[in-house]
Amino acid sequence: MTEARAVVSTGKGKPVEVTTIHVPDPGPGEAVIRVQACGVCHTDLHYREGGISDDYPFLLGHEVAGVVDSVGDGVHDLEPGDFVVLNWRAVCGSCRACKRGRPQYCFATHNASQPMTLADGTPLSPALGIGGFAERTLVHSGQCTKVDPAARPAVAGLLGCGVMAGIGAAVNTGQVGPGDSVAVIGCGGVGDGAIAGAAMAGARRIIAVDRDPEKLAWAREFGATHTVNASESDTVEAIRELTGGHGADVVVDAVGVPATYEQAFYARDLAGTAVLVGVPDPSMRLELPLLDVFARGGALKSSWYGDCLPERDFPMLTELHLQGRLPLEKFVSEEISLDDVEAAFAKMGRGEVLRSVVTFP
Template identity: 65%
Template sequence: MPQTVKGVVVRAKDAPLEIVDIVVPDPGPGEAVVDILTCGVCHTDLHYVHGGVGDDFPYLLGHEATGVVSATGEGVTEVEVGQRVILNWRAVCGQCRACAKGQPQYCFNTHNAEQKMTLTDGTELSPALGIGAFAEKTLVAAGQCTPVRDDVDAAAVGLLGCGIMAGVGAAINTAQVQRGESVAVIGCGGVGVAAIQGARLAGATTIIAVDIDQTKVDQALRLGATHGVNSREEDAVEAIRALTGGFGADVVIEAIGRPETYEQAFYARDLAGRVVLVGVPTPGMRLDLPLDDVFGRGGSLKSSWYGDCLPSRDFPMLVEQYRLGRLDLDAFVSERIGLADIDEAFVKMSKGQVLRSVVEVAK
């Protein structure tokens, strides 16, 4: 039977968050109901509140989550009831042209649950990124569930569900950082620091953290960067070149999503170097670069969407790196909060006071 549980909803653009009763239906074919354990507070959720993702209000917020599968629908083979899972927003179809080419990490037809969760009056909810995990339970496509071991901190590994995977994947999957290479990361919020951790995991020997906030630079130095640059006080391009023998970095990862910082990334790389954009631009932003410079500098300019990850491949691997002490996910958990504390967590996030606040829905 459908279940009524508590969830965090925003009913209109910039409206107050509300903890309300929501109705979670029994899972249909290919679907699963997941009892939420933890959910990180991500910038994307705030974009939903501000109407920056769409206008399909009301939204059920939250997406960076771990949980336990409590029910599955017909035909589900990916997971079993009782399994601990990390939720993802890339349930691959297995049939589109990307999947057919053996590149499911670029699946062009990812999907979510067919049924809708609702308010108690029947109003359909739009779950954030097809997940909606600021709730006691949620309904997802079974392919959005990646089984992981249950002897690790749910709050830490759940962050792989979005921001941490985006950053680590930008370094490992998109940039394909190699042992001994130099990497610069512009923007040292959660995604940028995750990219620094990814570069370290891949074997980079020079890892340069760049930000206008010295506190963030210092934090990045504690979490894997070998050098720090306060770009409010010195020219980022010249500083990166000075730290790489005058040549520029092999890889520059832009983790902000602004034209001016992307231009810094473009000119701070070595000839034939790689630029990776993982920061999310505001719609309408434009970039102006001399085409002869694009040609003359060679290399590659890439965008990284969700760290070009394949959750079934990357989540378990990164959980093992965490267990082995090679990936410090614990450092990203700045605080553990309840559903009622999400508003305050958004404020702290916007001020750069936390890497991640994590809602503990069930302990």
């Protein structure tokens, strides 16, 4: 067992606490990771606010890059010292999705079996099965993907969740290709990931939509060719005007509320694709004329984790970053310590940052 400093959420709406946790030695199929960097994601705030479940206390953090500290029995593809990015969907290899050759949709993903605990023995619920706001964390070995150690941890770790979700929504789910027109509604970390992915895929026109002028300026840094301020213009009409009156080939909704999804539905061209990657609230309902769903054709898709396969996508995207073709470093607004996570949540709520990243000495 190892002791580690970590950020824990003890109750709905309560400020997070930095405290000592106990990390077990890895059991069969498990690995202990020495965390080097972990991004502050909206999902962590959802955990703190009780929006995911009420299984407090939560060990927050999940966008992790770090080094393998130790491995348990039966782990043959990792060894101490390997530089890895963690994922929260370790595939099983044997469910019906995996057997059909679609492991990115694995229906039986898994995490470490042993619990990490508070010093008094209280079990912790790790965010997305990771718990990365900690000096060390315990995960299943299948959650570890080796990438080129030349990448800075503060940058590489962002592939573990939000940035990958955005890039994958455009490239994997939306299947954006050379010459396509793309619109992205919501230009936070996920939306800008979709913009970066669309640019990387060769889209000829990329329209960023948001209400915040600063976020629209950030979107241009990731490859947006046009911007629409949704507080000043009708989103659907603006996207149509920028696409010759037709609508975009692919529209990504990175917000995830009924109003933005309806905009995505109508802002696409006939036979175009709408991709939902923003996570809705469980109470939300959508109403669309069924005739419009039929008549407009195309595809309505939801994107799970950017439909990524970590062992394929993390190393590839890391390499593209190192080649200068994917500006992951632009997502990092600031590097902070464990003690600054609560303040980072406030900055995120005010829209002041794309990503605050906790880094460790």
